[in-house]
Amino acid sequence: MKKLFTTKLVAALFCSLALSLNAQNDSLFLRQIHDEALVRGEAHENLRSLCKDVGARLSGSAAATMAVEWSENLMNTYGFDKVYKEEIMVPHWERGTVEKAWVKGKNIFQKMTILALGGSIATNGPLEAKMIEFKSLEALQKANKKDVAGKIVFLNQEMDQAFIQTFKAYGVCGAIRHDGAVEAAKQGAIGIVIRSLSIPIDDFPHTGSMHYEDGVEKIPAAALSTTDCEWLAEELTKNKDLSFVLELNCVNYPPIKSYNIIAEMTGTEKPKEIITFGGHIDSWDAGEGAHDDGAGVIHSLEALRILKTLNYKPKHTLRCVFFMNEENGNMGGKTYAEWTKERGDLQIAAIESDRGGFSPRGFDVDGTDEQVAFLKGFAPLF
Ligand SMILES: [Zn+2]
Numbered sequence: 001m002k003k004l005f006t007t008k009l010v011a012a013l014f015c016s017l018a019l020s021l022n023a024q025n026d027s028l029f030l031r032q033i034h035d036e037a038l039v040r041g042e043a044h045e046n047l048r049s050l051c052k053d054v055g056a057r058l059s060g061s062a063a064a065t066m067a068v069e070w071s072e073n074l075m076n077t078y079g080f081d082k083v084y085k086e087e088i089m090v091p092h093w094e095r096g097t098v099e100k101a102w103v104k105g106k107n108i109f110q111k112m113t114i115l116a117l118g119g120s121i122a123t124n125g126p127l128e129a130k131m132i133e134f135k136s137l138e139a140l141q142k143a144n145k146k147d148v149a150g151k152i153v154f155l156n157q158e159m160d161q162a163f164i165q166t167f168k169a170y171g172v173c174g175a176i177r178h179d180g181a182v183e184a185a186k187q188g189a190i191g192i193v194i195r196s197l198s199i200p201i202d203d204f205p206h207t208g209s210m211h212y213e214d215g216v217e218k219i220p221a222a223a224l225s226t227t228d229c230e231w232l233a234e235e236l237t238k239n240k241d242l243s244f245v246l247e248l249n250c251v252n253y254p255p256i257k258s259y260n261i262i263a264e265m266t267g268t269e270k271p272k273e274i275i276t277f278g279g280h281i282d283s284w285d286a287g288e289g290a291h292d293d294g295a296g297v298i299h300s301l302e303a304l305r306i307l308k309t310l311n312y313k314p315k316h317t318l319r320c321v322f323f324m325n326e327e328n329g330n331m332g333g334k335t336y337a338e339w340t341k342e343r344g345d346l347q348i349a350a351i352e353s354d355r356g357g358f359s360p361r362g363f364d365v366d367g368t369d370e371q372v373a374f375l376k377g378f379a380p381l382f
Helices: 002-015 023-040 043-054 062-076 137-142 166-186 226-238 290-309 331-343 369-376
Strands: 082-094 099-105 108-112 114-116 127-134 152-155 191-195 221-224 243-248 251-265 270-280 316-323 346-352
Touching: 023 290, 043 062, 043 290, 062 082, 062 251, 062 290, 082 331, 099 114, 099 221, 099 226, 108 226, 127 137, 127 226, 137 152, 137 166, 152 166, 152 226, 152 243, 166 191, 166 221, 191 243, 221 226, 251 290, 251 331, 270 290, 270 331, 290 316, 316 331
Parallel strands: 127 152, 152 191, 191 221, 270 316, 270 346
Antiparallel strands: 082 251, 099 108, 099 243, 114 221, 127 243, 251 316
16 A cells, blocks of 8 residues: 555656656656556565664654664665755653553552653652543533642543544544643643543553643643543443542653754756655654654655656755654754755745555645646646
8 A cells, every 4th residue: 555655655746846748758757656666666665674673763762863873874775866964952751661540449440551641741659639521621621620620630532433534533632632731730630631542442542742831730641541431431420439540750851962864866957946755753652653654754765766766857856854753842844944944945845744654545735726726737647
């Protein structure tokens, strides 16, 4: 499936460059792109190596440093015009070694499966309190402070399965993770557990970024597996007096130096006009980051490799960027935007890939009506 995705990306890239060729030449070259990707593709092996040889690579970790070196080495094997790194500063948070939770009540003792949210503070030993459940962030915001104060908030908002595009369901629930700790603390809560942002009912909670706000008490925050959320919600209907115990020893360290990693084919006619494409090289620490976003960086690089292999000469500069720190700060993207401005680069188009290596369904496009119409003109070439 990812081969297909790669061919679509590289074809899109080619289309955005090559309209001066006539339609027949375009279709012949597109065939060569397909053949190179499908027959001699290197993306699967590169993705395997990133996931297995490097693995999880959260910003600021030793593995993220390894991922930077791995990326630069790989790019250097392909003989592009330029391979280089752009220095950035990234947050450095570590999950720690203790991540425990359990529920206590009359004749009840139940262990919970949790994952600290990225950026959470530690609990300083077991944190125990009564629990109060809300089905949405709005419900928490509207609650009486006296009902919430001193408790651990259980923010149990389900992802809406009515959305055929699960990313939309994820988007609706994103705020409980990002803002939950701040809103719960404003109501006087001493901790928060949110329903893991995932649709299946299983024992695998998902982490993700959250934030604190100046002037609002920082409270520890974790995601609870959907299986445990179902159980806990049911128990709370029978017994409001349950206690929740949470223990985390995560640590926030000062920001640390890291890099975006960049490979380029220099434009033959307009080298200062840039088409940027890429994904993010960092990933959360609890998995291998294959879909999020190993697939995005690897097939972006594969797109450049294919054009180089087919001896294509772009008029504009093609720049493939492995952005660091998308997950918890987006410092790679932000720094890149400032850096290109300082250099006087003219960005004429950009493609980002960060929705996993599934079968391609299309491209989202932002731009003026004219730009969107121009891009729609490529459709027959697919
Ligand atoms: Zn991502």
